[in-house]
Amino acid sequence: MVDGTDDLTDLIALMAKLPGLGPRSARRAVLHLIKKRGQLLVPLADAMQRVGANVRECLNCGNIAAGDICNICNDDRRANGEICVVEDVADLWAMERSQQFKGRYHVLGGTLSALDAVGPEDLRIPRLLDRVTSENVTEVILALGATIDGHTTAHYIADQLTGVTVTSLAQGVPVGGELDYLDDGTITAALRARRAL
Amino acid sequence: MVDGTDDLTDLIALMAKLPGLGPRSARRAVLHLIKKRGQLLVPLADAMQRVGANVRECLNCGNIAAGDICNICNDDRRANGEICVVEDVADLWAMERSQQFKGRYHVLGGTLSALDAVGPEDLRIPRLLDRVTSENVTEVILALGATIDGHTTAHYIADQLTGVTVTSLAQGVPVGGELDYLDDGTITAALRARRAL
Numbered sequence: 001m002v003d004g005t006d007d008l009t010d011l012i013a014l015m016a017k018l019p020g021l022g023p024r025s026a027r028r029a030v031l032h033l034i035k036k037r038g039q040l041l042v043p044l045a046d047a048m049q050r051v052g053a054n055v056r057e058c059l060n061c062g063n064i065a066a067g068d069i070c071n072i073c074n075d076d077r078r079a080n081g082e083i084c085v086v087e088d089v090a091d092l093w094a095m096e097r098s099q100q101f102k103g104r105y106h107v108l109g110g111t112l113s114a115l116d117a118v119g120p121e122d123l124r125i126p127r128l129l130d131r132v133t134s135e136n137v138t139e140v141i142l143a144l145g146a147t148i149d150g151h152t153t154a155h156y157i158a159d160q161l162t163g164v165t166v167t168s169l170a171q172g173v174p175v176g177g178e179l180d181y182l183d184d185g186t187i188t189a190a191l192r193a194r195r196a197l
Numbered sequence: 198m199v200d201g202t203d204d205l206t207d208l209i210a211l212m213a214k215l216p217g218l219g220p221r222s223a224r225r226a227v228l229h230l231i232k233k234r235g236q237l238l239v240p241l242a243d244a245m246q247r248v249g250a251n252v253r254e255c256l257n258c259g260n261i262a263a264g265d266i267c268n269i270c271n272d273d274r275r276a277n278g279e280i281c282v283v284e285d286v287a288d289l290w291a292m293e294r295s296q297q298f299k300g301r302y303h304v305l306g307g308t309l310s311a312l313d314a315v316g317p318e319d320l321r322i323p324r325l326l327d328r329v330t331s332e333n334v335t336e337v338i339l340a341l342g343a344t345i346d347g348h349t350t351a352h353y354i355a356d357q358l359t360g361v362t363v364t365s366l367a368q369g370v371p372v373g374g375e376l377d378y379l380d381d382g383t384i385t386a387a388l389r390a391r392r393a394l
Contacts, residue, residue, distance in 0.1 A: 007251055008261060011244040017237055019229050020222040029215045030248075031287055034261060037249055040214055045245035047208040048230070052238045054204055055231060064205060064231060090228050 060131070062107030062124050064089050078104050081138035083131065085157065087111055087145060095143060103141075106131065111149040112156055125157065132164055142168040257328070259304030259321050261286050275301050278335035280328065282354065284308055284342060292340060300338075303328065308346040309353055322354065329361055339365040 008030065016026035033041040057063070058070035065071070072078055082103030086092050092105050108123040120126065132140065140161055144150035158166045172190035173182065182190075205227065213223035230238040254260070255267035262268070269275055279300030283289050289302050305320040317323070329337065337358055341347035355363045369387035370379065379387075 007244060007247040007263070011241075011248050014237065014241045014244055018226045020226060021217065025217040027290065028287065029217060031285070032216050033245070034248065034252060034286075040211065041245060041249045044208075044211045045242050045249055047204060047211055048238060048242035048245065050204040051208050051227075051231065052234055052242055066204070088228070089231075090225065093224065 058107075060127075061105050062089075062109055062127075063092055063105055072104055078102060079135065081136060082141060083128070083135070083137050083139075084141045084143050085128065086143050087150070091143065091145075101141075103139075104135070108144075108153070111144065111147070111153040113149050113152075120156065123153075125160070128157070129160055132161060137164055139165040139167060142166065144168070146171060257324075258302050259286075259306055259324075260289055260302055269301055275299060276332065278333060279338060280325070280332070280334050280336075281338045281340050282325065283340050284347070288340065288342075298338075300336075301332075305341075305350070308341065308344070308350040310346050310349075317353065320350075322357070325354070326357055329358060334361055336362040336364060339363065341365070343368060 011033075012023070012026050012030050015021055015029055016023045018026075021029065033044070054066055055064055056068075058065040058073055059068050060073045061070060063070040063072060065073075080103045082101070083106050084095060084101050084103060085106045085108060086095065087108055087110060089107055092107055095101050095105070106124065106128050108125065108128075110118055110123055112118055112120065112123065128140075131137065140157070142154045142157060144154050154168055170193060171186070172193055173179070173186065177186075179187065208230075209220070209223050209227050212218055212226055213220045215223075218226065230241070251263055252261055253265075255262040255270055256265050257270045258267060260267040260269060262270075277300045279298070280303050281289075281292060281298055281300060282303045282305060283292065284305055284307060286304055289304055292298050292302070303321065303325050305322065305325075307315055307320055309315055309317065309320065325337075328334065337354070339351045339354060341351050351365055367390060368383070369390055370376070370383065374383075376384065
């Protein structure tokens with residue numbers, strides 16, 4: 001369709017594979033890139049190449065790292081005995097944005113799932129059990145999604161961990177949430193976990 | 198925010214500049230890229246570098262080309278005496294998708310605009326006038342947007358062109374359009390241009 005320039009067709013096809021972009025928005029993005037060759041296309045190609053070459057998974061926690069070990073695992077101030085278990089790096093970033101958690105993370109890389117045949121050894125669960133012993137962990141905070149697979153994974157991990165406090169994020173009414181728009185499950189959870197004012 | 202890996206922060210900032218992506222979807226896209234390093238990140242970086250190195254504007258018509266002259270201008274079968282004038286390459290692609298037009302194109306690179314101080318010499322209008330003479334053009338089809346700037350540009354070009362038929366795309370009810378949802382302007386244009394069945 002695009003005037004024989006195969007590189008362009010390739011680029012559009014690859015861009016269309018990004019989450020949130022389809023064929024139409026990929027075409028628009030590529031035209032924008034070509035218009036801004038100096039400010040955007042060339043720097044973007046360079047940044048991708050650098051990330052492809054340098055960024056890898058932290059061998060300790062599964063976070064994204066510039067070396068073998070990520071900055072959080074390298075930071076001694078964060079060795080406060082707390083490990084927050086998350087599903088993936090996006091969740092870790094969300095936790096970091098809240099600036100509340102001062103400990104370290106452990107990125108599972110997914111949740112247990114019977115349907116998709118994901119078992120404990122497919123995730124980073126054995127490594128978590130090692131870390132709890134080797135890093136003098138006192139509390140493991142499970143920050144997994146409030147889904148069936150998330151709950152299954154949380155219960156599995158809690159069963160494996162002994163001699164350490166295991167907690168999970170509170171469930172309830174989200175900040176700014178209106179009762180009218182909340183589902184029954186959330187209201188039930190919030191009611192059960194009600195607190196004295 | 199992202200764990201000290203500056204390359205990653207750069208990449209997210211650049212991705213967020215793409216049309217249709219914001220900071221949040223750029224983060225999501227970058228995590229997806231890192232997960233699919235081999236299938237997506239590396240090929241995408243390569244494709245961008247190739248496009249940055251090889252793709253340029255056709256010296257004749259302003260279309261995207263792999264060399265100095267684009268495939269359409271190089272194709273003798275498309276020298277049928279018709280030139281379709283479009284605003285930008287996205288419009289050219291839209292025309293090509295309809296597979297109706299068999300002539301050549303001329304990409305203006307924008308529209309005349311008093312507000313943005315865009316004059317005829319900022320667009321590719323002088324080159325269009327040259328082409329009409331040198332390429333034995335018999336009809337110039339103005340396929341510009343139905344906006345005020347589009348109309349201004351169309352009238353300006355029509356005034357400059359003498360000895361050649363100048364036409365523009367028909368205005369009317371779009372295919373699949375329901376009258377109830379159409380604006381007054383479109384209905385007025387469609388009524389004025391009504392045809393005998």
